Structures are given as structure tokens and as C-alpha cells.
Amino acid sequence: MERSFISKKQLIVASVFAVIVAGVIFIAHNWPVSKLVVCDVGQGDGIYIHLKQGVDILIDTGPDESILECLGREMAFMDHTIDFVFISHAHFDHYGGFGAVLKRYEVAHLYVVPVYTGAKTYVRFINEARKVTKVHYIHGQEDIPVSPDVTFHIIWPDAQWLTREYTDGQNLQKTSKDMNTFSTVIYTTIEKTGILLTGDTPFDLLLHATASIPKPVPILKTSHHGSRTGLNERLLNSLKPSLVLISSGKNNRYGHPHAEVLTLLKSFDIPFMVTAQDGGIRIDFRGGRWYRRPSF
Numbered sequence: 001m002e003r004s005f006i007s008k009k010q011l012i013v014a015s016v017f018a019v020i021v022a023g024v025i026f027i028a029h030n031w032p033v034s035k036l037v038v039c040d041v042g043q044g045d046g047i048y049i050h051l052k053q054g055v056d057i058l059i060d061t062g063p064d065e066s067i068l069e070c071l072g073r074e075m076a077f078m079d080h081t082i083d084f085v086f087i088s089h090a091h092f093d094h095y096g097g098f099g100a101v102l103k104r105y106e107v108a109h110l111y112v113v114p115v116y117t118g119a120k121t122y123v124r125f126i127n128e129a130r131k132v133t134k135v136h137y138i139h140g141q142e143d144i145p146v147s148p149d150v151t152f153h154i155i156w157p158d159a160q161w162l163t164r165e166y167t168d169g170q171n172l173q174k175t176s177k178d179m180n181t182f183s184t185v186i187y188t189t190i191e192k193t194g195i196l197l198t199g200d201t202p203f204d205l206l207l208h209a210t211a212s213i214p215k216p217v218p219i220l221k222t223s224h225h226g227s228r229t230g231l232n233e234r235l236l237n238s239l240k241p242s243l244v245l246i247s248s249g250k251n252n253r254y255g256h257p258h259a260e261v262l263t264l265l266k267s268f269d270i271p272f273m274v275t276a277q278d279g280g281i282r283i284d285f286r287g288g289r290w291y292r293r294p295s296f
């Protein structure tokens, strides 16, 4: 009868190998890397950015607590501080999850546009936020350094656009205009990769706002959940993105993303990802390049 056995020497070699593999996996998993995650928050926007220097940023919070699952997965286990939260505009699908975020995390700085629709929930949100965090009103073009080597350029709304609606900049101003036209548009570069985050801004304003930013812009979070109000041929020709990210909910009642937008992207041969189909979308930035990670 043949007997198979493992010698003591083989066992030691296998154990050492296993420890090395485990070590490599652990280091790879914990190696500081900058990343952008479009969280699957259903119908809304919730984008998490981690910078390798240890900075955590949230652009919009989605409508509810669904943002927490994404943050729980993407943030370091012991990290309970979000350094910057930007709320693009005063629509619930962009700020509704802020209360849930506060239950689990401290927020150091909150940036909002001081224009709203008159909804009491938005006033409540600002007042509650003031109790626990530093609230900043965005006053038009500003450069906000979020780490020693990353700056968020607020390229919309510009000061002129805002002053048509409010004068003192210290108080919330009600508007009957389309709230989407007040969406905060952020241009930034991480590891030399240009990124444009657009809120729900209409494409004509985006075209105007992005006139002077460097092109092409490799990563575009397209506006308004893939609505046809947020993207057109001229904008695509101008930005020339390498990847378009769309945040929308499954079977949402607005029909986002619009079939025309998807057809347009296909005709330009630009890859795109939609949270409604792909789930959460993650991009890593390393060594001056970006990498699309598997969806989750």
C-alpha cells in the first residue's frame, strides 16, 4: 500500500510560504492608495474619495442610510472621521443621507451652496449640521486644498450666478429657479488624473464652467444621473473623457440614465458604468495612472 505523507521539511516550507502570501495580501490590501468610489445609493449621488495621505471626502450623501454600507466597506475600520463633505445642491437625493452619516462618523467640514428651494428639510439639515460641524457656504469660484497635493477647484456656481439670487452670502436664500443650476461642480486632479464631479448641472452651464480647465478630463461623473439634460455632444467633444460614471437607481421613476445619453456614449466609443447595473464603482489612482477596480 502506498502511503503519502508530508515531511517535516515540506510542512515548514509550506507554512513559510503561507505566511508570505498572507503578508503580501495584507500589505496589498492596506497599502495607502487614493481612490474614488461612486457608491450605489439608489436614486441619488454619493461619492467617496480617499486620498492616500489619509483624507476622507464625501461628495453628496445619497438620499438615505444606504451610503453607510459603502463607507463601512471603503473606509478604514478604525477611521470615524470624514474630513470634508460637499453637498452639491439642495435636493434630497444629494443630502438626505447626511443624518445617517452623522450617526456613525464625525464630519470636520461641510460645504453647501446657500441657495435652496424653500424645503424645510434643507433648513433643518443645515441647522443640525451647524451643531456638530463647521458649515461653509460656497461663494463661487474657490480653491479648497483638501490635502497637501490635492485641491478641489469649485468651478460652478460662479459668484455672478450666485449673486443674482442672494446678496449677503450669510443666509440661505430661497429660489424658484431650477435648483440643478446651482449644483456645485468640482474639478480636481488625483495622481495627475483629471476628475470632474458635476452634481446635477445642465450641460450648457457645464460647458461654460469647464471652459478653462485642462482637457481632456479622463474621469467624468456625468451630471443628473445620466439625464439628457446633463450631457450632450459638444460637452463630450470638449471634455473627451476616458470613462463616464453614472449614478442612478434601479428602475427609477425618472428613467435615468436616458437612452439617448447611453447611445451618445456608445457612438463616441466611451466606456461608461452605471451604479444601477454595475453596483458601486471604484477607481484607484496610483503612480500617475488610474485603474478601474471590479464593481461590488
Ligand SMILES: [Zn+2]
Pocket: 044, 045, 091, 093, 094, 200, 224, 225
Ligand atoms: Zn439628483
